[in-house]
Amino acid sequence: MKMDQAASVISLQHISQNFTDQHGQLEVLAEIHADVRPQEFLCLLGPSGCGKTTLLRLLAGLIKPTSGEMVFPQGHPPSIGLVFQQSNLMPWRTVLDNILLPLEMRGIPHSEALEQAQALIELIGLGEFTHVWPDSLSGGMAQRVAIARALIQDPDLLLLDEPFGALDALTREKMGAELLRIWQARRKTVVMVTHSISEALLLSDRVLVLSQRPAHVLLDLTVDLPRPRGEDVRYSEEFQHMARRIRSAIQ
Numbered sequence: 001m002k003m004d005q006a007a008s009v010i011s012l013q014h015i016s017q018n019f020t021d022q023h024g025q026l027e028v029l030a031e032i033h034a035d036v037r038p039q040e041f042l043c044l045l046g047p048s049g050c051g052k053t054t055l056l057r058l059l060a061g062l063i064k065p066t067s068g069e070m071v072f073p074q075g076h077p078p079s080i081g082l083v084f085q086q087s088n089l090m091p092w093r094t095v096l097d098n099i100l101l102p103l104e105m106r107g108i109p110h111s112e113a114l115e116q117a118q119a120l121i122e123l124i125g126l127g128e129f130t131h132v133w134p135d136s137l138s139g140g141m142a143q144r145v146a147i148a149r150a151l152i153q154d155p156d157l158l159l160l161d162e163p164f165g166a167l168d169a170l171t172r173e174k175m176g177a178e179l180l181r182i183w184q185a186r187r188k189t190v191v192m193v194t195h196s197i198s199e200a201l202l203l204s205d206r207v208l209v210l211s212q213r214p215a216h217v218l219l220d221l222t223v224d225l226p227r228p229r230g231e232d233v234r235y236s237e238e239f240q241h242m243a244r245r246i247r248s249a250i251q
């Protein structure tokens with residue numbers, strides 16, 4: 001086993017993904033060669049419709065690749081927590097009961113589950129909203145609940161598909177900072193799809209830039225900006241340089 005493989009949670013080797021629909025065959029991913037490393041915050045960027053969600057679904061084990069191999073150097077596929085653009089909370093369950101749902105479905109005793117859920121509610125800063133219904137939450141709050149619901153299963157890998165895409169710019173920035181705080185507290189491996197170059201550079205350790213469909217990896221960029229990354233980091237020479245590299249790769 002090569003060194004870079006041993007150091008990864010998932011290694012994607014020459015992955016291709018085709019779909020067949022009424023118009024025929026659609027080649028979505030072509031020869032994706034990449035890895036996901038333990039405890040890193042990895043962002044996926046690329047043009048609209050290039051196959052980012054498809055790649056996330058492959059990582060989640062929801063679909064099987066048409067060709068190529070997914071290797072799990074740690075001996076087993078990682079357990080997964082998933083968060084989408086919409087929070088998909090159940091409107092008839094309170095914040096607490098939404099977060100408890102995955103443990104309820106696994107038959108975990110209520111007292112044990114409750115303790116974990118309450119710790120997570122504190123972590124996402126919604127202690128006062130424990131017994132509130134989803135329709136009285138803001139979009140940002142609902143996404144925090146969705147993140148807590150994904151974390152309650154203590155997944156090895158947290159997959160986020162444009163989790164802040166439906167939020168306004170200011171809330172989106174706050175949520176990014178919030179997610180970083182949670183990531184640092186729980187030390188999960190995170191893979192996040194985003195359309196925003198600056199969001200990727202502010203949050204991640206590494207950015208994979210995908211090409212137009214059929215997508216391959218155009219750029220694998222290590223974001224070695226020091227943390228915490230405050231507002232002023234955006235104006236630094238390194239930040240601007242990386243943003244330019246990503247932009248020109250996509251163009």
Ligand SMILES: Nc1ncnc2c1ncn2[C@@H]1O[C@H](COP(=O)(O)OP(=O)(O)OP(=O)(O)O)[C@@H](O)[C@H]1O
Nearest residue numbers: 019020021026028047048049050051052053054055
């Ligand atoms: N199950 C499927 N069957 C047929 N086509 C599919 C299927 N899943 C995805 N596609 C197609 O694959 C292409 C890539 O979709 P995908 O959602 O992965 O892209 P994306 O980069 O996440 O898009 P966006 O940036 O708009 O969110 C699209 O053309 C989509 O219609």
